Every structure is written in structure tokens, then in C-alpha cells.
Amino acid sequence: MLxxxxxxxxxxxxxxxxxxxxxxxxGKIVEVRDQGSGFRGQGSEVKVIDASGKxxxxxxxxxxxxxxxxxxEYKETIKTGCKAAAFGGFTAVCTxxxxxxxxxxxxxxxxxxxxxGLADMVRVYPIAAISPGLKGKGLCExxxxxxxxAVAVSDDGNPVTDSRLMRRALEYxxxxxLPIISHCEVLDxxxxxxxxxxxxxxxxxLGGIPNAAESIMVMRDIALCELTEAALHIAHVSTIESVRAxxxxxxxxxxxxxxxxxxxxxxxxxxxxxxxxxxxMNPPLRSGHDRDAVLEGLSDGTIDVIATDHAPHSSIEKDxxxxxxxxxxxxxxxxxxxxxxxxENNVITxxxxxxxxxxxxxxxxxxxxGIKKGKPADITIIDPDITYKVDAAGFQSLSRxxxxxxxxMKGRAVLTMVGGKVVFER
Amino acid sequence: MVFAKKDILDMExxxxxxxxxxxxxxxxxxxxxxxxVKKVPTLRGKTIVLFFHEPSTRxxxxxxxxxxxxxxDSVSISGSASSLIKGETLVDTARNLEAMNPDVIVMRHxxxxxxxxxxxxxxxxxxNAGDGMHAHPTQSLLDLMTVMEHKGRISGLRIAIIxxxxxxxxxxxxxxxxxxxxxxxxxxxxxxxxxxxxxxxxASVTYNVNNAVCNADVVIMLRIQKERQKGLLFPTxxxxxxxxxxTMERMKDAKKDMLIxxxxxVNRGVEIVPEVxxxxxxxxxxxxxxxxxxxxxxxxxxxxxxxxxxxx
Numbered sequence: 001m002l003x004x005x006x007x008x009x010x011x012x013x014x015x016x017x018x019x020x021x022x023x024x025x026x027g028k029i030v031e032v033r034d035q036g037s038g039f040r041g042q043g044s045e046v047k048v049i050d051a052s053g054k055x056x057x058x059x060x061x062x063x064x065x066x067x068x069x070x071x072x073e074y075k076e077t078i079k080t081g082c083k084a085a086a087f088g089g090f091t092a093v094c095t096x097x098x099x100x101x102x103x104x105x106x107x108x109x110x111x112x113x114x115x116x117g118l119a120d121m122v123r124v125y126p127i128a129a130i131s132p133g134l135k136g137k138g139l140c141e142x143x144x145x146x147x148x149x150a151v152a153v154s155d156d157g158n159p160v161t162d163s164r165l166m167r168r169a170l171e172y173x174x175x176x177x178l179p180i181i182s183h184c185e186v187l188d189x190x191x192x193x194x195x196x197x198x199x200x201x202x203x204x205x206l207g208g209i210p211n212a213a214e215s216i217m218v219m220r221d222i223a224l225c226e227l228t229e230a231a232l233h234i235a236h237v238s239t240i241e242s243v244r245a246x247x248x249x250x251x252x253x254x255x256x257x258x259x260x261x262x263x264x265x266x267x268x269x270x271x272x273x274x275x276x277x278x279x280x281m282n283p284p285l286r287s288g289h290d291r292d293a294v295l296e297g298l299s300d301g302t303i304d305v306i307a308t309d310h311a312p313h314s315s316i317e318k319d320x321x322x323x324x325x326x327x328x329x330x331x332x333x334x335x336x337x338x339x340x341x342x343x344e345n346n347v348i349t350x351x352x353x354x355x356x357x358x359x360x361x362x363x364x365x366x367x368x369x370g371i372k373k374g375k376p377a378d379i380t381i382i383d384p385d386i387t388y389k390v391d392a393a394g395f396q397s398l399s400r401x402x403x404x405x406x407x408x409m410k411g412r413a414v415l416t417m418v419g420g421k422v423v424f425e426r
Numbered sequence: 427m428v429f430a431k432k433d434i435l436d437m438e439x440x441x442x443x444x445x446x447x448x449x450x451x452x453x454x455x456x457x458x459x460x461x462x463v464k465k466v467p468t469l470r471g472k473t474i475v476l477f478f479h480e481p482s483t484r485x486x487x488x489x490x491x492x493x494x495x496x497x498x499d500s501v502s503i504s505g506s507a508s509s510l511i512k513g514e515t516l517v518d519t520a521r522n523l524e525a526m527n528p529d530v531i532v533m534r535h536x537x538x539x540x541x542x543x544x545x546x547x548x549x550x551x552x553x554n555a556g557d558g559m560h561a562h563p564t565q566s567l568l569d570l571m572t573v574m575e576h577k578g579r580i581s582g583l584r585i586a587i588i589x590x591x592x593x594x595x596x597x598x599x600x601x602x603x604x605x606x607x608x609x610x611x612x613x614x615x616x617x618x619x620x621x622x623x624x625x626x627x628x629a630s631v632t633y634n635v636n637n638a639v640c641n642a643d644v645v646i647m648l649r650i651q652k653e654r655q656k657g658l659l660f661p662t663x664x665x666x667x668x669x670x671x672x673t674m675e676r677m678k679d680a681k682k683d684m685l686i687x688x689x690x691x692v693n694r695g696v697e698i699v700p701e702v703x704x705x706x707x708x709x710x711x712x713x714x715x716x717x718x719x720x721x722x723x724x725x726x727x728x729x730x731x732x733x734x735x736x737x738x
Contacts, residue, residue: 201623203623205560206558275543319515
């Protein structure tokens with residue numbers, strides 16, 4: 001069957017921007033034309049999707065999510081995670097390996113892909129562990145993991161403290177074209193910290209985490225990236241020092257890329273007030289000064305990617321003393337709207353936003369992407385004008401741990417198409 | 427004035443009027459403790475739960491005596507005896523306690539924000555008897571009462587707090603309590619023990635203890651915990667005592683009517699030498715006496731002994 005996405009503003013960063021029609025057949029894009037210029041075979045057989053007034057983009061990719069399967073299915077399964085992704089406008093997600101068992105071998109990778117196949121919604125690209133059990137003691141079998149379907153390696157949640165291991169991981173992964181995604185954290189400096197170090201933590205009597213706990217590791221990894229000339233991607237950038245270090249490295253031509261999450265460019269440590277465990281994450285929400293630096297990094301291209309670090313937790317982990325609460329929040333179903341706020345506030349253009357949520361992650365991970373004849377029809381349609389209130393109770397995710405519940409938003413995904421199949425439509 | 431607070435959680439949430447009222451009621455309560463028969467029927471039929479999730483002797487005993495002097499029934503639950511070690515969450519324990527209809531839950535917990543969390547969940551009044559590094563409002567109130575007794579005022583006094591400010595809920599509550607009542611608060615100790623951004627609470631900082639002591643009207647010494655040595659906050663007790671301890675030598679430059687306080691328990695020879703702790707400046711024992719009075723006042727006000735109190 002033929003499908004026609006008609007009259008939307010089609011944006012494929014650096015390639016297309018205009019009111020266009022897209023013709024899809026057998027899951028692939030067969031033609032992209034200026035609006036109304038006519039297609040072959042147009043007639044009764046064509047399903048028409050009216051996209052007028054909407055933005056049509058290459059499918060969004062969230063390259064940093066935690067689906068809790070296997071191991072903690074009460075928080076999120078691959079199926080519910082995929083539904084949340086589709087609802088949020090994502091056609092693909094990359095799942096972090098800190099499941100139980102850890103995705104440090106090809107059997108777990110295959111299990112994840114099998115479950116993703118059964119869910120049959122969005123594309124799931126597993127990220128495998130750097131070290132067995134995320135313990136930071138040796139290398140996983142990157143060759144076999146890549147063959148099984150892993151697109152990158154990361155010990156996310158844990159830093160790779162051993163610098164020699166990090167060096168070898170970068171070198172070894174380079175042989176397979178796998179980027180290393182680094183969770184930058186110096187545990188000795190975190191100690192008993194549970195939120196950003198500063199006046200708010202001092203007043204609340206909570207242990208503080210200094211910026212240096214992140215930036216020192218960012219700087220180390222950049223140095224190792226220069227040494228090894230391997231592909232390094234810095235996860236969840238939250239501090240001004242990290243942004244500066246990455247900017248300097250890029251200016252020197254180092255092969256480093258970086259992501260931040262919507263909460264780091266939207267919120268500050270003030271959100272912790274009242275011991276709000278839905279504002280507890282790692283790295284922690286930082287000062288306004290840091291948030292401004294992250295915004296600047298997004299604006300000038302230092303930060304390539306917006307990824308949610310979608311981290312589902314149930315009330316068992318969150319309705320407890322702040323010190324005991326698990327780190328992380330869910331993000332798949334609020335990311336587009338928070339990203340659009342950046343566009344509204346003139347931090348970045350809509351084209352930049354789409355690049356950071358779609359084509360940049362695709363480039364970093366070597367995935368096929370784009371609105372072009374012959375490509376798989378992975379497409380997101382965004383209504384940038386629709387206004388609504390976030391209602392976490394209505395989320396597709398199994399978890400509700402979001403600090404954005406009840407927020408007034410403008411803009412959201414209204415249709416998500418994966419391989420020509422509509423997996424979500426509002 | 428009507429005392430409308432359900433909970434006593436920290437000094438931030440108490441107004442100057444409320445603090446003044448509590449201190450006035452405490453003054454009246456102190457009289458009760460001086461009688462031959464130290465008991466009034468005011469809170470007869472009221473139930474006070476002393477929920478101590480962290481070890482405490484002084485504060486728990488003080489609350490227990492306070493409750494008994496007002497004829498309330500008090501029940502003690504300690505961390506080791508409670509269901510918490512059996513895996514029950516704090517929220518569940520709190521809901522179970524609430525279901526037994528106590529009038530006040532006095533709570534001590536090792537983690538900041540625990541009593542705030544409880545106060546949001548249960549309808550019972552919560553009195554925070556110390557939550558992690560965050561707050562210890564009853565200590566601050568008894569310190570205010572003690573200074574008031576000796577100086578007749580708080581406003582305009584210079585209060586020095588010396589020691590491990592970072593880990594001290596007493597310091598946090600006193601910075602807020604004393605500045606709110608019009609005093610100047612200066613903090614001193616090694617920089618490793620001065621938390622980032624503490625000036626935003628209204629205190630000034632000096633790393634030279636002599637500077638803190640020489641103009642002070644009141645010095646509050648904080649307990650140095652030996653385990654902090656492992657946290658690399660100071661090298662040895664010997665050096666701490668020498669550089670930051672309250673010694674006879676340091677007292678030479680002090681004002682002649684300077685008062686010395688300590689929330690206890692005192693580490694003799696570390697933060698304070700015995701001669702100073704037991705000397706004429708010391709009002710450490712008065713603090714303990716006033717602790718009972720302040721806690722009687724708070725139980726009285728929160729358990730609804732009287733809704734309208736004259737705040738002369």
C-alpha cells in the first residue's frame with residue numbers, strides 16, 4: 001500500500017526544509033517532492049496523512065534510555081518502554097546495559113532484540129557494557145556483541161575508574177567502529193553526595209556532589225580519546241567545566257561528541273526543594289550557572305545530542321528518604337516538548353533540535369537515517385502548536401517518576417512511523 | 427496569638443513571633459520543673475510517640491521527661507526495635523503509627539528531610555528531634571532560651587559557632603535561629619568543615635578561631651567526631667585541639683562576659699579543654715535544663731494543650 005504524508009514542513013537537517021509531500025511504499029520512502037507536485041499512482045490506493053501545519057522529521061532517536069528488562073520489569077519492560085518512546089515521537093532508542101543480568105554478552109543482547117521484535121513498535125539498539133558486570137575490571141567481547149546487534153559500549157551508571165582499562169576499551173572498540181559512551185564520575189569526590197554541592201545542599205543538609213566529580217573524568221576521557229583517536233561520546237553533560245572541556249577538545253579536532261538531557265537544560269538544583277526525589281538524578285541537577293552553560297553548549301554545537309536518560313523507577317525506589325531514593329527520572333514522553341521550549345526561547349533553531357534528537361545520534365552510532373528516497377520510512381510528525389498539561393498518570397511508561405507532571409507544554413509528537421508502520425498516532 | 431503550626435520541622439519555617447511565643451511558654455514551663463511535685467495535668471490523655479531512628483540519649487530523655495511532666499503518655503520506639511530494620515519503609519511505619527492515634531510524633535532520623543517527608547504524609551503533629559545534617563530546631567530553641575536568660579536579649583549579639591559546620595544540624599538550625607532573632611553569627615573551623623554557600627544562610631565565615639572568639643558574646647562549640655578523620659576533614663585530634671579548640675590561652679582575648687555553649691556530648695580535650703568546659707563562662711549544663719522546658723513548651727503547643735497563648 002502507498003502512503004502519502006502531505007503538506008507538512010519537512011525538515012531533514014542540512015538537507016531538506018520546505019513544505020513537501022512524502023510518498024511511502026513497502027516501508028520505504030519512494031519519493032519526496034515539493035507540495036502538490038503530484039505522484040505516480042496517486043488515487044484510491046493511497047492512504048493520506050495530512051501534515052499541514054505540522055513538522056515532519058526523520059524519526060527521533062533517544063540514544064540513552066534504561067529499559068529495565070531483563071531484571072526489573074516492574075519498573076519498565078522493553079514493550080512499555082517502546083510504547084513510551086513511540087508516544088514521545090521516537091522511532092528508535094538505545095538501551096543502556098545496566099539490566100540484570102547486565103548486557104555484557106551476546107545472549108543478553110539477543111534477548112533484548114528478541115523482546116523488541118515482539119513489541120514490534122520502535123527500533124531498539126542495545127548498548128553493551130564496557131566491562132563484564134559493569135565492574136570496571138576487564139573488557140567485554142565487543143566483536144561478538146557488535147555482531148549480535150550492539151551499537152555502542154558503555155558502563156553507564158558506573159564510571160570506568162581505571163584509566164588503563166578506559167584506554168584499552170577505547171582502542172579495542174575502535175577496531176569494531178563502536179563508540180564508547182562515558183558516564184563521567186569520580187566516585188571519591190561524590191562520596192555521600194546526593195545532590196549538587198552548593199548553597200541549596202548546605203541549607204537542606206544534604207551531601208553535595210561537586211562539579212569536579214564530573215568534569216575531571218570528562219577531561220581524562222578527552223585526553224584518552226586524543227591518545228587513542230577512538231570515538232568517545234560523553235553522556236549526560238551537566239556542568240559548565242564539562243561543556244568548556246568538550247568545546248576546547250572539539251576546537252582541537254578531538255573525536256568527541258556529547259549529549260545532555262532535557263532536565264539539565266530545563267531545571268536547576270532548586271527543583272530538589274522539599275526533598276523532591278523526582279529531582280534526584282546522577283549527575284545531579286546543577287546551578288543556574290551550569291544550566292546556562294549547557295544551553296550555550298547546545299546553542300554553539302558543543303553538545304551534539306539531546307538524550308533523555310529515561311530511568312524508570314517505581315514508588316518503591318522513590319517514596320523513601322531522599323538519601324535512599326534511586327537516581328533518575330523518565331523522559332521519553334516529555335522530551336520533544338522540553339526541546340521545543342529551547343526553540344521557543346531562541347536557544348536553538350527547530351532544525352538544530354531535530355539534528356540533536358535525530359540525525360546527530362544516527363551519525364554518532366552509524367545508523368541509517370534521513371528523509372530520502374530509498375531510506376526506511378522512520379518519520380516523526382510534530383505538532384508544534386498544540387498546548388496541554390503533562391499528565392504522568394496517563395503515560396505509557398510503567399513508571400511515573402517525572403518532575404514535569406502538571407507542567408504546561410506546547411508541542412508534541414502526533415504521529416510516529418517506523419518502517420512505514422504507524423506505531424503511534426494522536 | 428494562636429499557635430497554628432502542625433509541625434516543628436526546622437527554624438526556617440518558624441516566624442519570629444512563633445519563636446518568641448515558644449520561648450515565653452518555655453519560661454513558664456521551666457517553673458514547673460522547679461516544683462517539688464514536677465507534674466501538671468495539662469496533657470493528660472495525650473499520647474506522644476518518641477520515634478528515634480538514630481541513637482540518642484540526651485534528646486530522647488529530655489523529650490520523655492517533658493512529656494511526663496505534662497502528664498502525657500509517652501512511648502519510645504528506637505531504630506533497632508522498629509520495623510524499619512525488618513524492611514518496612516519509613517512511610518509505612520509512619521502510617522502505622524498514625525493509625526494508633528498519637529497526638530505528637532517526635533522524630534530523630536539519620537537522613538535529612540525524613541521528618542519533612544513524614545509531616546507531609548501523616549496528620550499527626552511531627553516534632554523534628556534532628557534529621558541528618560539538616561535541622562535540630564529544639565536544640566536551637568533551647569540555645570536561644572539559654573542565651574536569652576543570661577543576656578536578656580538575642581538581637582545585636584555576636585554568636586560564634588566553631589567546629590564541623592558541614593555535618594552539623596545544630597549549626598544549621600542555630601545560624602538560622604539566631605540570625606532570625608537579630609544576632610550576628612560568625613562561623614569558624616577548618617575550611618574542610620565549612621560547607622559551600624553557607625554565607626547564604628546569613629552567617630559570616632572566618633578560618634581564624636581567635637577572630638571568631640575575640641568579639642563574641644556567645645561561643646557555641648561543636649562536637650568533633652573521630653570518624654571524620656577518615657573523611658580527611660582534619661589530620662589529627664591533636665592538631666584540631668591546638669588550632670581550633672577552645673583553650674585557656676584563647677580565652678584570654680575573649681570578652682569578660684562571654685558565654686560558652688555546647689550541644690553535647692562534649693569531647694573534653696578536643697574541641698574544648700576541661701578548664702573551659704567547667705569554667706565560669708560555661709552554661710552547658712543550663713542548656714540541658716532548658717532543653718526540658720523548651721520541649722515541654724513544644725509538646726504543649728503542638729498537642730493542643732492550649733490554642734490561645736498570650737505572647738506578652
